[in-house]
Amino acid sequence: MNVSVIGGGIAGAATAMALQRAGIEATVYEAYPKAADGVGSALTLSPNGRNALRQIGADDAVAAVGIEVPGMVMQNHKGRVVGRFDGLPDLPPSLLLRRDRLYRALMDEALSRGITAEFGKRLKSVENKADQAIAHFADGSSAAGDVLIGADGIRSAVRSALDPAAAAPRYTGLLGLGGWIRNPGLPVTGNCQHFAFGKRAFFGYFIDADEILWFSNVPAADPAEAKTAPPQHWLSVLRERHADDVPARDIIALLKPEDVGRPGILEDIPTVRTWHRGRVVLVGDAAHPTSPSSGQGASQAVESSLELARALRDAPDVATAFAQYEAARRERVERIIARAAKINNDKAAGPVARIMRDLLMPVMMKTAMSPEKMFGDVHRHRVEFAASSVPA
Structure with a gap:
């Protein structure tokens, strides 16, 4: 064949x-x-x-x-940790690439x-x-x-x-912006990725001694703008959407227009x-x-x-x-x-849903949203390549 x-x-x-x-x-x-x-x-x-x-x-x-990142930290817009997922036992750590x-x-x-x-x-x-x-x-x-x-x-x-x-x-209602910049001295995040539910957009980041990875998922009704608006426009959008978000605004303050490329359109x-x-x-x-x-x-x-x-x-x-x-x-x-x-x-949750999420997530993390329940069925899956695919 x-x-x-x-x-x-x-x-x-x-x-x-x-x-x-x-x-x-x-x-x-x-x-x-x-x-x-x-x-x-x-x-x-x-x-x-x-x-x-x-x-x-x-x-x-x-x-x-890549960079091994076994854990992730969830934060609200004030920077308060509302949840943490550590790597599951007996599995290799995730790679950030x-x-x-x-x-x-x-x-x-x-x-x-x-x-x-x-x-x-x-x-x-x-x-x-x-x-x-x-x-x-x-x-x-x-x-x-x-x-x-x-x-x-x-x-x-x-x-x-x-x-x-x-x-x-299918457009999901979100645009994705992100990239890598040099770290001028912000504290490193260790071996965890950080994800922050901002007031008006979602933000993620990872910081080591040399570089900062950042990304933002911005709600947008019309994805066509992603193909035409210049980088300066998107930098202004990031500053406005994350003005009240403690984890995000310090990183966004470091960005120049050339650090902000054309947004990706999140689809499935x-x-x-x-x-x-x-x-x-x-x-x-x-x-x-x-x-x-x-x-x-x-x-x-x-x-x-x-x-x-x-x-x-x-x-x-x-x-x-x-x-x-x-x-x-x-x-x-x-x-x-x-x-x-x-x-x-x-x-893209609204203000009421955001408040409820911040209140409930710490409790849910100990029950229905434990790392095993959230990721076990996905991360533990294994394709047995050496075994025959023909049913017994």
Whole structure:
């Protein structure tokens, strides 16, 4: 079997490596002319994502470019701690990563293993034949394989080829701003990420001796403004939205317009109706796009890459493999997408809901919102890649 993987991001590189471990040859085709250096802000790779990477021998390469952050601290707008989550026992700590460094680490690891990647290959159309799938690219070239995997993100061209009526990404009501700046002397946060429910926006930060990671999720009725307004506008928005937020305003006071890039639009798709048809299948955000609030986008992409490779390795035919893969993944990822949607609503809470949250959260943290109850089912999940995917 040989496989064409459309998309050279997190899901694409991880899928190619998982397929190689399964004895399946794969070639990655990336639309952009080079790797995504300098693109994106930050993300978290959770313990379940790290365990998945370990099964294909890629965790060390990723850990080398990340920061281990086993804990998180929740604060209100006054800076008061209202909750704390520590890492779960017997699990690796989460990794805080610059998004482009994660891309680079995974792609470099794939290339070092002899996996072929071709850049500047923007997908134009797909032929889904009985015995092969053919990708046609905008530059006039084509690639045929026994299987074609769409790992091309939330606006997947492969998904549109599978199902022209597929649901479009859903705007969550939040815009995301963030980045890294030099630390001029603010106190470090240790090994915890901090998340603050501000009066008018949600703020997150991590501070070490050298740098500050910051991000803000700003409620906005119309996401179109994100594509047109200049950085100075967004710096003014940040100052206004976080004027009363003790954890945020000192960091925002350090920002210059060039530190504030164009906002990202937080989106998801609750259910992708069609994951596969014929010899074409989706993986990662192409199949199950969750908003960044889940903290699980990268981890779920890696998990799905393992389940797909395992099914293709063990099933008697492609149709059975795709069905096994979807059965193993759909319920879990859609539950995570729904949980992230609830978090987005909490980030944009009104004044009454905010007061109730601040009052109840310390109590809930000891009962219904304990770390085990909040994260155990997600972080403890493990894809048994070495075991057969065929039901007993």
